[in-house]
Amino acid sequence: MTKQTHRHADCLDPILGRYGHDASNLLQILRELQECVGYLPAVSITCLAEKLAIPRARIESVASFYSFLHLQAHGEYRVLFSDNITDRMLGSVELMQSMCRQLWVEPGKVSEDGLVSINTTSCTGMCDQGPALLVNGRAITRLTHQRVQEIAQLIRNRTPLADWPADFFRVEDNIRRSGLVLDNRLVPGEVLRAALSMSVRGSTGSPRTEIGTAVVEAIKQSGLRGRGGAGFPTGLKWEACRNAQGANHYVVCNADEGEPGTFKDRVLLTRQADLVFEGMTLCALAIGAKQGFVYLRGEYRYLLEPLQAVLQQRRDSNLLGRNILGQSGFDFDIAIHLGAGAYICGEESALIESLEGKRGVPRNRPPFPVTHGYMQQPTAVDNVETFCQAALAIHMGAENYKAIGTAKSSGSKLISVSGDCPRPGIYEYPFGVSVREILQDCGAVNTRAVQISGPSGVCVAEHEFDRRLGFEDLPTAGAFMVFDDSRDMFEVARNYVHFFAHESCGFCTPCRVGTSMLKQTMDKIAAGLGTQYDLSEVENLDHVLQTTSHCGLGRTACNPVLHTLKYFRPAYESRLKSLEFKPAFDLDGALARARQMTGRDDAGAHLKTEAT
Amino acid sequence: MSDTFQLDGATVPFELGQTVIQAALAAGSYIPHLCYHPEFKPHGSCKLCTVKVNGRTVASCTMPAEAGLQVESDIEELNALRRTLVQMLFAEGNHFCPSCEKSGNCVLQALGYDLEVHTAGFRHLYPDRPVDASHPDILLDFNRCILCELCVRASSEMDGKNVFALSGRGITKHLIVNAESGKLVDTDIALTDKAMQVCPVGVILKKRVGFSQPIGERRYDKSPISAQALQDAPRNPETGGSCDACESVP
Numbered sequence: 001m002t003k004q005t006h007r008h009a010d011c012l013d014p015i016l017g018r019y020g021h022d023a024s025n026l027l028q029i030l031r032e033l034q035e036c037v038g039y040l041p042a043v044s045i046t047c048l049a050e051k052l053a054i055p056r057a058r059i060e061s062v063a064s065f066y067s068f069l070h071l072q073a074h075g076e077y078r079v080l081f082s083d084n085i086t087d088r089m090l091g092s093v094e095l096m097q098s099m100c101r102q103l104w105v106e107p108g109k110v111s112e113d114g115l116v117s118i119n120t121t122s123c124t125g126m127c128d129q130g131p132a133l134l135v136n137g138r139a140i141t142r143l144t145h146q147r148v149q150e151i152a153q154l155i156r157n158r159t160p161l162a163d164w165p166a167d168f169f170r171v172e173d174n175i176r177r178s179g180l181v182l183d184n185r186l187v188p189g190e191v192l193r194a195a196l197s198m199s200v201r202g203s204t205g206s207p208r209t210e211i212g213t214a215v216v217e218a219i220k221q222s223g224l225r226g227r228g229g230a231g232f233p234t235g236l237k238w239e240a241c242r243n244a245q246g247a248n249h250y251v252v253c254n255a256d257e258g259e260p261g262t263f264k265d266r267v268l269l270t271r272q273a274d275l276v277f278e279g280m281t282l283c284a285l286a287i288g289a290k291q292g293f294v295y296l297r298g299e300y301r302y303l304l305e306p307l308q309a310v311l312q313q314r315r316d317s318n319l320l321g322r323n324i325l326g327q328s329g330f331d332f333d334i335a336i337h338l339g340a341g342a343y344i345c346g347e348e349s350a351l352i353e354s355l356e357g358k359r360g361v362p363r364n365r366p367p368f369p370v371t372h373g374y375m376q377q378p379t380a381v382d383n384v385e386t387f388c389q390a391a392l393a394i395h396m397g398a399e400n401y402k403a404i405g406t407a408k409s410s411g412s413k414l415i416s417v418s419g420d421c422p423r424p425g426i427y428e429y430p431f432g433v434s435v436r437e438i439l440q441d442c443g444a445v446n447t448r449a450v451q452i453s454g455p456s457g458v459c460v461a462e463h464e465f466d467r468r469l470g471f472e473d474l475p476t477a478g479a480f481m482v483f484d485d486s487r488d489m490f491e492v493a494r495n496y497v498h499f500f501a502h503e504s505c506g507f508c509t510p511c512r513v514g515t516s517m518l519k520q521t522m523d524k525i526a527a528g529l530g531t532q533y534d535l536s537e538v539e540n541l542d543h544v545l546q547t548t549s550h551c552g553l554g555r556t557a558c559n560p561v562l563h564t565l566k567y568f569r570p571a572y573e574s575r576l577k578s579l580e581f582k583p584a585f586d587l588d589g590a591l592a593r594a595r596q597m598t599g600r601d602d603a604g605a606h607l608k609t610e611a612t
Numbered sequence: 613m614s615d616t617f618q619l620d621g622a623t624v625p626f627e628l629g630q631t632v633i634q635a636a637l638a639a640g641s642y643i644p645h646l647c648y649h650p651e652f653k654p655h656g657s658c659k660l661c662t663v664k665v666n667g668r669t670v671a672s673c674t675m676p677a678e679a680g681l682q683v684e685s686d687i688e689e690l691n692a693l694r695r696t697l698v699q700m701l702f703a704e705g706n707h708f709c710p711s712c713e714k715s716g717n718c719v720l721q722a723l724g725y726d727l728e729v730h731t732a733g734f735r736h737l738y739p740d741r742p743v744d745a746s747h748p749d750i751l752l753d754f755n756r757c758i759l760c761e762l763c764v765r766a767s768s769e770m771d772g773k774n775v776f777a778l779s780g781r782g783i784t785k786h787l788i789v790n791a792e793s794g795k796l797v798d799t800d801i802a803l804t805d806k807a808m809q810v811c812p813v814g815v816i817l818k819k820r821v822g823f824s825q826p827i828g829e830r831r832y833d834k835s836p837i838s839a840q841a842l843q844d845a846p847r848n849p850e851t852g853g854s855c856d857a858c859e860s861v862p
Contacts, residue, residue, distance in 0.1 A: 046792045057777035057790035064779040342781070359778075364656045364674040506759070506785035508657050513700035516783040517734050544696045547669040548659040 008044040011036035016051055023052045024375075026357030030063050031298075031340055035137075039070040065359040065505075067121060067341030068137065068298045075110045075117040077155045082132040084123035084260040085495040086418045086481055092131035095148050096120070102152040116155050122343055122499055123260035124299045127418035127481070128174045128425045136161055137301045140168045169302070173267050174425025177441060180404065180412040181272065181388050182428050188274045189319045191391045195282055196327055198394075208285075208329055215286040216242060219390055221398035223410035228254060228346075228383035229453055229477035231409075234390060237380055241370040242287040244378035251283045251292035251332075252374065252381040254351055258297055258343035259454035260499060261479030264414035265384040267426050269296075269303050272388055273310040277334060279387025281319065282394060284332040287380050292334040295351050298341050307336055343503035347551055348381040349373075350505065361507045362551040385414055385478070405431035409470035417442045419482035427480075429469070436465040438480060446485045449567065454479040455496035456556035459489075459563035489568040490575065494522045496560035504553060511554030514545045518558060530576045535565065615679035620686050626677035633661050633672040636685075642838045643685045644694055644723060646701075646812060647760035648673040652769065658701075658760055660694050660723065669693075691727060698724050699733035704783070706738060706755035707813075713822035714814030716830025720758060721813075722837035741786065746797035750808070751817045757787050758813055767807040775801045787815070 015032045019025035029048070034040055040063055049056035063069045070078075081087070081096045096107065100118050105111040108119050126132035129141040135151070138161060147168070154164055175182055198214040220235030241249060253276065257265040268276060280292045296303065311334055314320045324330040337355055339345050345354045349363035352374050373379020382390075389411050393401040402410045409431035418424045421444035429438070439447055450460045452469070453476040460467060460474070467473050483492060501515040518541055521534050542558035549555045565572060588607055595605050616623045617632070619641050626635035631654055633643050647658040654673040663672040664684040672685070684690065701720060709715045723729075741754040759778065764787075767775040775796075779788040791798035801807065808816055827833065831840065 042792050055774035055777070055790050056792065057774060057779075057788055060788060061777040061779050065781050067781075359781075364654075364671075366676070501782065504782040506780070506782040509659050509697050509700055512759075512783055512785065513704045513734075516737065517700070517703070520735060540696070544693055548662045548671075548693055548697065550656065550659070550671075 008033065008037050008041065008047065012044070012047065012051065021052060023054050024357045026052070026054075026059065026062055027066070027340060027354060028337055028357070030059070030069055031338055034069055038076070039073050041073075042071070045071075062357065062359055065342060066298075066339075069340050073110065073114065075115055076158070077116040078134075078136055079116065079118045079151075079155075080121035080124075080134045081118070082122075082124040082126060082130060082134075083120035083495070083499075084127055084130070085492050086127040086261065087123070087131040088491075088495060089419065089487070090131045092143070095131055095143050095145065098145060099148050099152055102149065103155060115158070121299075121341065122258065122503060125257055125263040125266050125297070126171065127261055127263060127416065129172050130418075134299065137298065138169060139171060139299065139302060141171055171266070171270075171302070172425075173270055175267065175271075175428075176417070176423055176425040177427040177429065179428035179430065180392055181268070181275070181385070181414065182426070184272070184275065184392060186275065186278070186391075186395060188278065188314060189317065189325065191278050191395045192281055192285070192319065192325055195285060195394050196325060196330075208288075208327065212242060212286050212288060215282060215394065218394055218398045219286070222393035222401040223398075223408075224386070224389055224393050224401070225409065225471060226383055227385035227389060227413065227477070229259070229457075229475065231471045231475050234382065234386055237370055237382070238283060238286045241378045241380040244371040246371075246377040248291065248375070248377045249284075249287050249289040250374045250377060250379040251280050251287065251289045251334075252348075252351065252355065252369075252379055253280055253292065253294040253334075253384055253387055254346065254348065254381055255300070255384050256295050256297045256339050256346040256351060257300075257384070258346045258503075259456065259477055259479055260496070261416060261418055261451065261454045261481040262477055263416045263418075264426055264478045266300055266303070268384050268388060268414070269300070269307060273307055274314070275388045275391055276384055277310065277314055277320070277387075279382075279389075279391040280334060281324065281332055282391055283380055283382065283387065285330065287378070289380070290331050290333075292332060293355055293374070294334060294336045295345070295355060296336055296338050297345075298339045301338060304336060304338060311336075342505075343499075344505045344551075344553060347553070350551075351381065352379065359505070361505050364550075383477075406468075406470050406472060408472050413469060413476070414478055415469070415476070415480045416478045417480045417482065420444060420447065420484035420487065421482045431470040432468050434466050434468050435460055435474070438469075439465065439482065442482070444482045444484070447482055448485045448487060449483045449489060449492075449564075451479065451481040451483070451492070451560075453477050454481075455499055455560050456552065457559070459492075459560065459567065461567040488571055489564045490525070490571040493560040493564040494526060497522045497557070500553065500557040504557075508548070508550035508554065510545050510548045511550065511557065514541055514549075514554065515557050517541060518561065522561070525572060525575050528575060528577055530572075532576065535572060535576075538562070538565070615677075617677060617679065617681035617683060619683045624677075624683075630677045631673055632663065632665070632675045632677050632681070632683055635677045636672065636683075637842060640842055641685075642841055643672050644727065644838070645673060645841070646719060646723065646758065647762065649762055649765075649810065652762065652765045655761060655765070658697070658758070660697055662690060662693060664690065694723075695727050695729050696733065698727060698729050699731075701758045702729075703732065703734035703736045704739070705757060706736075706741065712756065712814045713817055714756070716825065716827065716833055718814060718832075719812035719837065722832040725832070726836045726838050737783070744789070744796050746795040747801070747819075748797070749803055749819050750796060750801060751819050752787075752789075752796055753815055753817065754787055756813045757815045759785055759787070760812060762810040762812065763787070763807045763816055766810045767801075767805065770806040773800055773805065773807070775799045775805070775807055 045059050110117040124132050126141045131143040132141045216239045224234040225231040320333050322331045342360045344350045345360040347362050350360040354360040369379045412430050415427045421442040423442045501519040504511045504515045506512040545554045616625045624639045643661050645661040647655045656671045656674040661672045744752040764776045767773045789796050789799050
């Protein structure tokens with residue numbers, strides 16, 4: 001305790017100084033405090049509450065919401081195995097068991113010497129180079145039994161993370177097919193210069209208003225739609241935000257890439273950070289924002305310093321800061337906020353709550369973020385890829401951009417391919433590409449199904465492989481998980497159901513309880529205790545979740561089961577002991593224990609058989 | 613003259629800023645609800661008040677009233693959903709009505725009767741939720757918590773104290789108190805707090821007064837919740853005043 005008290009006292013004041021003693025930065029403060037102290041001891045929370053003048057229960061409430069923040073000590077080394085189905089298909093379950101054995105620790109518990117804890121976490125976005133894990137927040141990819149052995153040894157020797165082999169932490173970009181975005185060689189500032197030279201015919205506004213209007217119009221004409229999955233027209237969003245009244249306008253880049261199977265934003269932030277920031281600055285110009293945020297998922301913590309370096313270069317080149325590129329009054333800067341392990345923060349209003357230092361609970365809507373977003377001010381929240389596409393649309397011109405893709409889906413789309421194929425990685429295609437073409441390009445054979453856009457998306461079976469990616473047919477945020485004919489689609493669905501139950505924020509009754517009930521049902525079927533009744537119960541649950549859930553998580557939570565039931569029903573039915581009623585518990589087994597305890601063995605202590 | 617919308621065929625007037633449930637209750641039309649309370653800003657978490665507005669299902673407590681809306685509430689499809697939601701709340705916690713001090717005065721139980729919830733529907737989760745008896749005058753039985761946040765809201769909005777908060781996420785979400793020890797005795801709660809009165813179930817209890825009303829004389833013995841909720845309803849959050857449901861609790 002004394003050690004912790006000293007440590008938190010040393011850490012806390014500089015952190016609070018950096019964040020201006022502002023409780024709206026609570027999540028960032030907690031994250032940094034934990035990086036310094038190791039976890040968040042009760043005494044630190046009390047101290048922080050006093051210094052921020054907020055109730056300590058509120059801090060505990062926020063800290064407990066995020067998977068990567070810990071109110072209890074969790075070992076000097078905290079190992080979290082990525083638990084996406086693609087990791088499992090590459091052997092993550094056995095690797096984790098092996099590491100637990102080697103380090104004498106049970107999953108989910110801290111070793112007795114306080115050295116290590118090992119558990120699972122939701123997909124870490126390394127599906128093309130799994131199995132993957134996080135150790136004290138740092139991503140390690142391409143796990144093998146040998147690598148697991150080496151890691152166990154390093155932990156046993158208490159080797160500081162900084163001294164671990166650099167190769168462990170190497171993250172590949174795996175770009176297999178590039179296009180519009182990944183091929184671009186724009187010089188930083190080129191798009192902004194082009195935008196600043198735009199003007200509107202007949203406009204009577206000030207130059208900056210005029211340019212902003214021109215940018216919005218061009219984005220509208222380009223037909224650009226959001227790349228986060230929902231596909232809302234970006235130009236309309238920017239226009240609504242621009243027209244909304246407010247003291248400040250904000251640009252938010254959603255880099256909370258949590259949908260299992262998606263990792264294209266990681267590659268964009270690694271390879272095209274300038275383009276992302278250029279798109280955000282363009283948006284700032286369009287909507288009149290002075291402040292932007294990147295909400296970066298905690299799993300991508302290792303990208304923080306490189307991204308900050310790019311931001312600094314842009315400040316040094318007058319691409320951020322005051323009077324950008326000499327345009328008077330064009331002031332804009334970007335701050336990076338890190339998430340801490342909560343999938344729901346990918347939902348834009350939950351993301352804003354999290355940015356404000358609160359629990360990531362989706363807001364009641366209306367009002368929408370474009371009018372009442374960050375700090376109740378007009379806010380444009382867009383996906384990482386959307387900002388890249390917006391910058392390119394302005395650079396190419398709306399008409400040229402619109403010519404790419406299909407009628408209702410202009411431009412290109414980055415696809416994150418993982419699962420059963422020899423060439424997993426990032427593939428960029430114009431919209432309209434068919435599932436079959438992607439499967440051919442990644443070398444997949446004997447494919448049984450593809451999960452498009454992650455667990456909340458759709459499962460596509462063989463007879464549908466000519467369907468095309470785009471808002472007309474198969475909208476996608478980019479995940480493309482391939483399953484060949486050796487895979488059990490029931491286990492795929494069960495993995496996704498566990499994911500939703502783990503990630504439900506717990507705000508509304510249907511999702512909080514319903515996702516757990518669904519998980520219970522899937523586990524019951526997996527244990528061979530399922531019945532036909534359970535399958536129909538899934539459909540009832542789906543109806544309740546779809547119609548009453550607060551946000552998209554609950555509304556889509558049953559999709560994995562419904563879609564796989566539709567195409568792969570035998571995978572379920574083969575597990576049902578009987579298609580008729582079967583009790584979920586063994587009645588005679590329970591009686592046997594009672595007989596033993598009471599010493600009875602008379603007829604009354606046995607189940608009546610049909611003969612009697 | 614105020615605008616109106618249609619609720620189950622009846623015309624409901626509303627004032628600007630009212631939500632569908634506020635206007636409906638004020639006009640004497642009952643919509644089942646649990647986390648909504650006339651004295652607090654609508655919360656929208658329990659989803660019991662789900663209605664169909666122009667064919668789309670929404671929570672009526674957070675849905676702004678608009679002229680000409682077609683609202684459906686008392687239809688079997690929605691009551692079936694509400695029944696399932698009540699079953700979920702019962703399965704999620706540990707609710708043993710016969711031994712509960714709040715039995716007969718409990719909103720969850722009353723809704724169960726009123727909506728005709730006849731079966732458990734789900735396997736119970738039996739969570740481990742130890743009680744907090746640390747305070748000399750107040751008992752917290754977390755087993756019965758339905759996470760409506762009324763005590764959280766009452767303590768912060770009316771008592772100015774922040775005694776309660778919610779911790780954790782998903783199915784592990786639970787009520788906590790504002791103390792490093794985690795014990796109620798170390799908070800500044802007082803028996804006179806609004807937070808003492810608002811719990812719709814039997815979590816926040818005054819010690820030594822359990823079972824004070826005989827069966828037959830308890831609040832929901834007299835008439836179903838659908839009738840009584842209307843008595844509490846037409847109160848303006850700004851003008852304050854407490855509702856009968858709060859005051860009736862011993």
